[in-house]
Amino acid sequence: MTLVTTRPGTxxxxxxxxxxxxxxxxxxxxxxxxxxxxxxxxSALLLLDAGAARETDGRxxxxxxxxxxxxxxxxxxxxxxxxxxxxxxxxxxxPGVDWDTFRVGVSAPGPLLADAMRLAAEAARTPKxxxxxVARVRDDEVTALRMDWAQPGPRADATLRADLFGxxxxxxxxxxxxxxxxxxxxxxxxxxFHEAWLRRPGVLLVAGDLDALDLAALAEAAFDGTSGxxxxxxxxxxxxxxxxxxxxxxxxxxxxxxxxxxxxRAPERxxxxxxxxxxxxxxxxxxxxxxxxxxxREVKGYTYGIRGSYAMTRRSGRFEVxxxxxxxxxxxxxxxxxxxxARTQREGVTEAxxxxxxxxxxxxxxxxxxxxxxxxxxxxxxVVHGLPDDYYETLRREYLEATVEQVSKAAAEHxxxxxxxxxxxxxxxxxxxxxxxxxxxxxSDI
Amino acid sequence: xxxxxxxxxxxxxxTGYPWPIETAQLANGLRVVVxxxxxxxxxxxxxxxxxxxxxxxxxxxxxxxxxxxxxxxGSQHVKKTEHMKxxxxxxxxxxxxxxxxxxxxxxxxxxxxxxxxxxxxxxxxGGLVPALTQETLDNQREVVKNERRQRYENVPYGDAWLRLLxxxxxxxxxxxxxxxGSMEDLNAAALETFxxxxxxxxxxxxxxxxxxxxxxxxxxxxxxxxxxxxxATVPGIPAxxxxxxxxxxxxxxxxxxxxxxxxxxxxxxxxxxxxxTAGYDAVTVLATVLGNGRGSRLYQRLADGSRIAQxxxxxxxxxDLAHAPAPLIITATAKDGVGIDALEAGLTEVVQSLIDxxxxxxxxxxxKALLTTAWWRGVSTVGGRxxxxxxxxxxxxDPATAADRLPKWLAVTADDVTEAAAHVxxxxxxxxxxxxxxxxx
Numbered sequence: 081m082t083l084v085t086t087r088p089g090t091x092x093x094x095x096x097x098x099x100x101x102x103x104x105x106x107x108x109x110x111x112x113x114x115x116x117x118x119x120x121x122x123s124a125l126l127l128l129d130a131g132a133a134r135e136t137d138g139r140x141x142x143x144x145x146x147x148x149x150x151x152x153x154x155x156x157x158x159x160x161x162x163x164x165x166x167x168x169x170x171x172x173x174x175p176g177v178d179w180d181t182f183r184v185g186v187s188a189p190g191p192l193l194a195d196a197m198r199l200a201a202e203a204a205r206t207p208k209x210x211x212x213x214v215a216r217v218r219d220d221e222v223t224a225l226r227m228d229w230a231q232p233g234p235r236a237d238a239t240l241r242a243d244l245f246g247x248x249x250x251x252x253x254x255x256x257x258x259x260x261x262x263x264x265x266x267x268x269x270x271x272x273f274h275e276a277w278l279r280r281p282g283v284l285l286v287a288g289d290l291d292a293l294d295l296a297a298l299a300e301a302a303f304d305g306t307s308g309x310x311x312x313x314x315x316x317x318x319x320x321x322x323x324x325x326x327x328x329x330x331x332x333x334x335x336x337x338x339x340x341x342x343x344x345r346a347p348e349r350x351x352x353x354x355x356x357x358x359x360x361x362x363x364x365x366x367x368x369x370x371x372x373x374x375x376x377r378e379v380k381g382y383t384y385g386i387r388g389s390y391a392m393t394r395r396s397g398r399f400e401v402x403x404x405x406x407x408x409x410x411x412x413x414x415x416x417x418x419x420x421x422a423r424t425q426r427e428g429v430t431e432a433x434x435x436x437x438x439x440x441x442x443x444x445x446x447x448x449x450x451x452x453x454x455x456x457x458x459x460x461x462x463v464v465h466g467l468p469d470d471y472y473e474t475l476r477r478e479y480l481e482a483t484v485e486q487v488s489k490a491a492a493e494h495x496x497x498x499x500x501x502x503x504x505x506x507x508x509x510x511x512x513x514x515x516x517x518x519x520x521x522x523x524s525d526i
Numbered sequence: 527x528x529x530x531x532x533x534x535x536x537x538x539x540x541t542g543y544p545w546p547i548e549t550a551q552l553a554n555g556l557r558v559v560v561x562x563x564x565x566x567x568x569x570x571x572x573x574x575x576x577x578x579x580x581x582x583x584x585x586x587x588x589x590x591x592x593x594x595x596x597x598x599x600g601s602q603h604v605k606k607t608e609h610m611k612x613x614x615x616x617x618x619x620x621x622x623x624x625x626x627x628x629x630x631x632x633x634x635x636x637x638x639x640x641x642x643x644x645x646x647x648x649x650x651x652g653g654l655v656p657a658l659t660q661e662t663l664d665n666q667r668e669v670v671k672n673e674r675r676q677r678y679e680n681v682p683y684g685d686a687w688l689r690l691l692x693x694x695x696x697x698x699x700x701x702x703x704x705x706x707g708s709m710e711d712l713n714a715a716a717l718e719t720f721x722x723x724x725x726x727x728x729x730x731x732x733x734x735x736x737x738x739x740x741x742x743x744x745x746x747x748x749x750x751x752x753x754x755x756x757x758a759t760v761p762g763i764p765a766x767x768x769x770x771x772x773x774x775x776x777x778x779x780x781x782x783x784x785x786x787x788x789x790x791x792x793x794x795x796x797x798x799x800x801x802x803t804a805g806y807d808a809v810t811v812l813a814t815v816l817g818n819g820r821g822s823r824l825y826q827r828l829a830d831g832s833r834i835a836q837x838x839x840x841x842x843x844x845x846d847l848a849h850a851p852a853p854l855i856i857t858a859t860a861k862d863g864v865g866i867d868a869l870e871a872g873l874t875e876v877v878q879s880l881i882d883x884x885x886x887x888x889x890x891x892x893x894k895a896l897l898t899t900a901w902w903r904g905v906s907t908v909g910g911r912x913x914x915x916x917x918x919x920x921x922x923x924d925p926a927t928a929a930d931r932l933p934k935w936l937a938v939t940a941d942d943v944t945e946a947a948a949h950v951x952x953x954x955x956x957x958x959x960x961x962x963x964x965x966x967x
Binding site for chain 1: 544565566567568602603607610611612614615616617618619634635636637638639640641642645648649652653664665666667668669671672673675676677679680681682740752753756757786787788789819820821825826830833836837838839859861862888891892895896898899902903906907908
């Protein structure tokens, strides 16, 4: 007997379906719920139109300090009693901030979700926000950011963002602020942010076995005592590219790797090219067999991994390649990376590569959306970007039907190798000289 | 059987695995575990090989993990780069990990590609050696060296785990060295060693194949026979060195590191009990009482109470290793203006409190509720379930015993926690690793 020599064919595929979605409007807000029969855990996610983009210039990080202050006690109980009450349900609060939203999430076994949601809302709607506590949380956040910024990556990210979005106010600064801007946040900033944005109803997303969940009770917990109309949305920031490429060095003495962040601006999430752009980026740097990972990792051995992707929010977008490469091969790794970006922009993709990208992106919609948390996140995407309930079925079909011509056209239009900003965080003494081969070299002031 | 949960007190589970499990064994020794779940059109294929860094002889540290990389580089009927292309190109997610105990490989696929996944796994179990080349080894050696730089060398405190292991386990113990290995040993790795490694350990009788999701046991058993049935048994696979140790250690050790770190930090560690024992269940609850969540003793007393520790960097956790007493790691990082000595005094006082101050019903209830949610989160995907069953089949001989873990956690009493604390947390058995900011000496 020997191994089976021929690759097996594909079995019969079951049709794809996103979980059934139910909507309930009650107590002044909307609940959007996805039914996951048999799931023991359930997730609730309160989505508020209070993202980092609503922060004041120079006080970037206000929303993050607020998020971290919510569990410092509520009008009903102090922080120790709050932690015990919530964690005794097996739940933990996960408040978070992104560019578009402020999110307060909670997960628990289904029968405990309503109690957990009541506690989550108690923290989100009626936190104590004692001035001494808020000031301490702010100081702790400054320290935590300094811890984070001691790792490779955050300084390079901030440098690239400042360069790409320099004229766009809040978007030119890091999502969670930097140690200086957070240190400048006042207690009044935090109280004002809460008063202005967290007392509005928002939308509650729920994922779990709906046969065991009371959506009306969840709505009451989430929306009771809130008021305010939906807010108007500002338009996209637009895509502006610099006249020529430039390189910015972020010095990190003795670093054994160079952290690469190569990027340029791109359209926002609502772009009609979303699907072909995503597939082009998958061929270039998304899949394991992508052009970048194949050449830089699997052929050259320069890195543990390299990724290229578009990141898009309601108002902004950017293309980025990210990697950590061994210090000694910094210039060769950048040279090869630019070569693959240029080739993809110029020549587009092949059918063989696109076939992998199509099937992977489509398959991931079922493979990576198994948990209540993942499904609640998928519902949030629908709300933030105004997409219909059957969006994921449509998205899957569009992935599978995308042609080489469409994807190659998107690569040509939305990649700009000559307009890249090359941020390199590494040992300046070792790499400064060789970086000049890529054009103007400046030092980061971050 | 269905898990029963009552509200609003802590959930009571009668089983941690309310799905069916069926098992079979091929003539060549391969054990096959199937757990059917038709909820979503996805299926996970998972292989546990009972080989990890504990099997590595001196001079070959890091070889089990480097070998794991080679398993993605082609086999007898799968060309180089084809493995990843076929899995991702059919919608799947895949990965593999190596730890001191074992090596696991897994892919979650849309279920119509189950047979493809089994064929790929069989080909690299039975036919890796003919495809293994010097070029592939040289390339993946560089990739792994970059993994070491990225995860351990280039980040503050990144080498803590590498430093703790030799302090916790004596020279010659299978857990003495870290899985990532040393740069010297990786540089010296020869192709013949890896060919021999595969022939020795990647045998059907040294593996468990687990399939969870949208399929049936009958289908999986038939496909397992079709694709894996021809692979020959390897007789006489050598066991790893014995990990038995007198528990706990009898002499405290410490290491003080000055490095480019942003703040003073301490790791306290103790050897406890092997994963899977009643003692380790008590340690799991103990670690949650001590260091998991804002209601934990560490958070309440050091981040919230005396405010000497940074709230984002405080915690306690066990590392679930099964072949020797597993480590418990307790860590805290100083707030601005707090010195390493004050932090250590505060930290050791809270650790000592687990021996001196009984765990209250509220503390115990909180810990069990958090462990319950964590358990259900772990089994909420077909991938999480497949890995769990593979673990219990490999380490305890029966995948069905996975269902007992959660009920056993929930049966731990306050007295059990105190008893475990008194046994494992003694100062004279402690490993203390400190970091302070400064130029490395």
